[in-house]
Amino acid sequence: MADVKKRALITGITGQDGGHLTELLHEKGYEIYGIIRGQHNPQRARVEAEFPYLNLIEADLTDTSSLVRAVAVSKPDEIYNLGAISHVGYSFKNPQLTADVTGKGVLNLLEAVRMAGFEKTARIYQASTSEMFGGLEYNQPEGGYTEESSFHPRSPYGVAKLYAHWISRNYRESYGMFISCGILFNHEGDRRGLEFVTRKITNAVARIKLGKQEFITLGDLWPKRDWGYAGDYVEGMWRMLQQDTPDDFLLATGETHSIEEFLDLAFKEIGIEDWHPYVKQDPRFMRPAEVDVLLGNPAKAEKVLGWKRKVDFPGLVKLMVQHDLDLESK
Ligand code: NAP
Numbered sequence: 171m172a173d174v175k176k177r178a179l180i181t182g183i184t185g186q187d188g189g190h191l192t193e194l195l196h197e198k199g200y201e202i203y204g205i206i207r208g209q210h211n212p213q214r215a216r217v218e219a220e221f222p223y224l225n226l227i228e229a230d231l232t233d234t235s236s237l238v239r240a241v242a243v244s245k246p247d248e249i250y251n252l253g254a255i256s257h258v259g260y261s262f263k264n265p266q267l268t269a270d271v272t273g274k275g276v277l278n279l280l281e282a283v284r285m286a287g288f289e290k291t292a293r294i295y296q297a298s299t300s301e302m303f304g305g306l307e308y309n310q311p312e313g314g315y316t317e318e319s320s321f322h323p324r325s326p327y328g329v330a331k332l333y334a335h336w337i338s339r340n341y342r343e344s345y346g347m348f349i350s351c352g353i354l355f356n357h358e359g360d361r362r363g364l365e366f367v368t369r370k371i372t373n374a375v376a377r378i379k380l381g382k383q384e385f386i387t388l389g390d391l392w393p394k395r396d397w398g399y400a401g402d403y404v405e406g407m408w409r410m411l412q413q414d415t416p417d418d419f420l421l422a423t424g425e426t427h428s429i430e431e432f433l434d435l436a437f438k439e440i441g442i443e444d445w446h447p448y449v450k451q452d453p454r455f456m457r458p459a460e461v462d463v464l465l466g467n468p469a470k471a472e473k474v475l476g477w478k479r480k481v482d483f484p485g486l487v488k489l490m491v492q493h494d495l496d497l498e499s500k
């Protein structure tokens with residue numbers, strides 16, 4: 171008998187993780203459906219060219235009727251909810267939109283799964299985040315946050331994600347749905363949006379090397395993040411949905427580094443030892459409330475899922491600078 175292909179529905183297909191996950195699931199032989207929004211999405215042509223095997227469905231996390239249709243059409247075995255307003259700084263400027271998409275959008279999706287009649291069969295991944303912890307000194311355990319740590323979100327994004335996290339857990343408990351939340355710490359790479367600090371730096375570094383830019387303007391440089399590689403993290407998402415029972419898992423590297431350390435390595439990659447003359451600061455890129463230090467303890471994911479990150483911090487910076495040098499040389 172011929173193998174029946176597993177079917178996956180992905181929201182956030184045009185984003186960083188959507189790209190990595192599409193690659194991974196295609197390698198694993200899945201039939202993949204991706205939600206694309208907007209009447210003229212400028213990302214559509216790129217996604218169609220990069221993933222010709224992908225089935226695109228027009229839908230939006232704020233429109234439940236479109237989500238019911240997306241679920242009914244794709245008949246998914248697995249749903250990965252990666253769609254969100256994901257930029258923390260932007261969420262301060264558009265807090266209600268962030269609540270509607272990043273928070274209530276998850277409720278809309280879960281209801282759509284029930285309305286379409288897939289609540290007993292579809293396994294769902296919800297993209298939770300380390301931003302729910304808040305990075306404060308008082309709630310930061312020795313050795314890093316775990317799945318049991320207390321939450322204290324510091325932005326409209328973090329608050330919306332906490333609602334999404336709890337409504338997911340509530341639907342799991344109330345309706346017995348298979349919903350696993352991945353509490354992921356920062357993950358980056360060559361698909362990262364230019365609006366995030368790592369990619370903003372590596373792209374600027376490449377342009378400075380090529381004489382296309384003189385300096386980079388950033389906000390605060392002291393915050394620390396637990397930065398991993400996105401390709402490693404989508405593997406963890408997939409593993410969560412292959413378990414016998416749904417649960418929450420934290421993915422992190424167990425190391426934390428400041429933006430200054432990131433600058434150090436990125437500039438060294440192009441032979442510049444002292445980055446200070448090339449970096450300016452502007453309050454426009456600072457946030458009303460900052461997340462100081464994030465450090466995650468991935469012990470549970472390592473033990474239960476057999477997951478381990480492969481790319482380390484210097485490897486990540488190198489990969490991103492080299493990618494941007496290639497890109498900017500073209
Ligand atoms: P990203 O690159 O910013 O992608 C976000 C995606 O959400 C885009 O495809 C975007 O589509 C889509 N989207 C925005 N508004 C939408 C709406 N109203 N309806 C449907 N889709 C919508 O994010 P990412 O880095 O891949 O992250 C994936 C998920 O993980 C997000 O939920 C993020 O919050 C979460 N997360 C990320 C990290 C990280 O370090 N990357 C860590 C923890 C959690 P358009 O292209 O049409 O705008």
Ligand code: F7E
Nearest residue numbers: 256258299300301355356365366367368388389390393455
């Ligand atoms: O900021 C500081 C900024 O925007 C990192 C999202 O994927 O990870 C991401 O959220 C740090 C912050 O990521 C600039 O203030 C300084 O302290 O790259 P970021 P983020 O806020 O950590 C979490 C886990 C998610 O869930 C989110 O979706 O860098 N910073 N100067 C700057 N940040 C930006 N963006 N731009 C600057 O110029």
